[in-house]
Amino acid sequence: MSADTVPDESTRVPDAGDDVLVVRSLVRRFGGITAVDDVSFRIGQGETYGLLGPNGAGKTTTISMVAGLIRADSGATLVNGREMGPDRVDVKHHIGLVPQNLAIYPDLTGRENLRYFGRLQRLGREALDRRVDEVLELIGLTDRAGDLTKEYSGGMKRRLNIGIGLLHQPRLLILDEPTVGVDPQSRHAILESVEALSVEGMAVLYTTHYMEEAERLCDRIGIIDEGRIQAEGSRDELVRLTGGVDHIRLNGSGDIDVAADALRELPEVEQVDADRRTLYLTVRDAPTAVARIVTSATRAGLSLTDVEITRPDLESVFLHLTGKALRD
Numbered sequence: 036m037s038a039d040t041v042p043d044e045s046t047r048v049p050d051a052g053d054d055v056l057v058v059r060s061l062v063r064r065f066g067g068i069t070a071v072d073d074v075s076f077r078i079g080q081g082e083t084y085g086l087l088g089p090n091g092a093g094k095t096t097t098i099s100m101v102a103g104l105i106r107a108d109s110g111a112t113l114v115n116g117r118e119m120g121p122d123r124v125d126v127k128h129h130i131g132l133v134p135q136n137l138a139i140y141p142d143l144t145g146r147e148n149l150r151y152f153g154r155l156q157r158l159g160r161e162a163l164d165r166r167v168d169e170v171l172e173l174i175g176l177t178d179r180a181g182d183l184t185k186e187y188s189g190g191m192k193r194r195l196n197i198g199i200g201l202l203h204q205p206r207l208l209i210l211d212e213p214t215v216g217v218d219p220q221s222r223h224a225i226l227e228s229v230e231a232l233s234v235e236g237m238a239v240l241y242t243t244h245y246m247e248e249a250e251r252l253c254d255r256i257g258i259i260d261e262g263r264i265q266a267e268g269s270r271d272e273l274v275r276l277t278g279g280v281d282h283i284r285l286n287g288s289g290d291i292d293v294a295a296d297a298l299r300e301l302p303e304v305e306q307v308d309a310d311r312r313t314l315y316l317t318v319r320d321a322p323t324a325v326a327r328i329v330t331s332a333t334r335a336g337l338s339l340t341d342v343e344i345t346r347p348d349l350e351s352v353f354l355h356l357t358g359k360a361l362r363d
């Protein structure tokens with residue numbers, strides 16, 4: 036372990052707790068625009084935290100402060116209990132930042148790129164060889180490590196970029212929209228690499244405007260819009276903010292009105308609307324309720340042709356909180 040990776044207890048902020056990252060009331064203005072407006076959150080060891088919001092919401096500005104690239108107008112960032120700032124080289128050592136822009140050399144192989152950046156991190160020769168192998172495994176590029184990176188696909192280059200951020204074994208890895216502009220297959224490979232990190236015990240801060248990625252990767256999600264965290268929680272906690280009701284649509288033939296009356300008797304059914312061949316149900320916990328609903332409708336003489344369940348997602352949460360769609 037090199038000298039600057041030894042935790043220096045004397046510089047720990049006393050009430051920092053055990054979290055790898057504590058962000059307290061960060062504010063950053065650019066001229067008349069408040070890009071980040073009182074943003075606070077915490078990330079524990081092994082936890083993946085997502086900042087989910089549309090373009091211009093303040094995600095990049097937030098992580099630029101967290102990573103010590105720019106100064107906050109007010110508020111504080113603690114990494115491993117120590118205060119981050121642009122001149123805190125010792126604190127920066129504990130984070131790995133994967134920016135949106137690629138920083139790799141096209142005429143070097145994947146392995147050579149990692150070795151080059153590892154030497155910049157002052158990893159000793161043996162430690163470097165070992166870590167480069169580990170990182171190649173983590174990002175799924177072991178088989179292509181000897182190929183020039185100019186021959187890599189866009190997704191492979193992104194994964195190598197993630198690998199560079201991992202070389203010095205940071206406690207916190209920050210990824211800024213790592214899947215923007217890559218094809219679906221590469222996206223899948225990038226998401227798998229990120230999933231592997233929390234297994235390694237790393238804390239991850241992940242920004243995205245794709246709700247599917249936040250749902251899949253993140254233990255907790257902060258929904259950010261116009262510089263403010265509008266709500267925070269696990270996917271399920273956030274979805275409950277919308278009222279937590281699901282919808283079931285039943286199509287079939289028979290006496291729709293009789294079936295509708297029978298379904299209104301079920302405790303899990305909150306509302307039933309009917310038209311000629313379709314019943315629209317508002318229910319609690321549709322996956323559990325659906326079997327009883329189908330049985331009840333069939334007993335009431337409905338011959339079903341189609342059953343569809345719709346559950347609220349983070350897109351509906353964003354709409355509920357801001358009155359806007361998440362996507363442009």
Ligand SMILES: Nc1ncnc2c1ncn2[C@@H]1O[C@H](COP(=O)(O)OP(=O)(O)OP(=O)(O)O)[C@@H](O)[C@H]1O
Nearest residue numbers: 065068069070088089090091092093094095096097
């Ligand atoms: N250097 C800057 N100078 C002036 N305004 C800025 C600067 N950086 C960001 N902003 C503004 O601050 C707001 C937040 O931008 P930010 O880049 O943090 O959002 P974002 O959520 O990361 O979106 P994107 O994905 O588009 O980068 C935007 O209104 C943006 O125009």
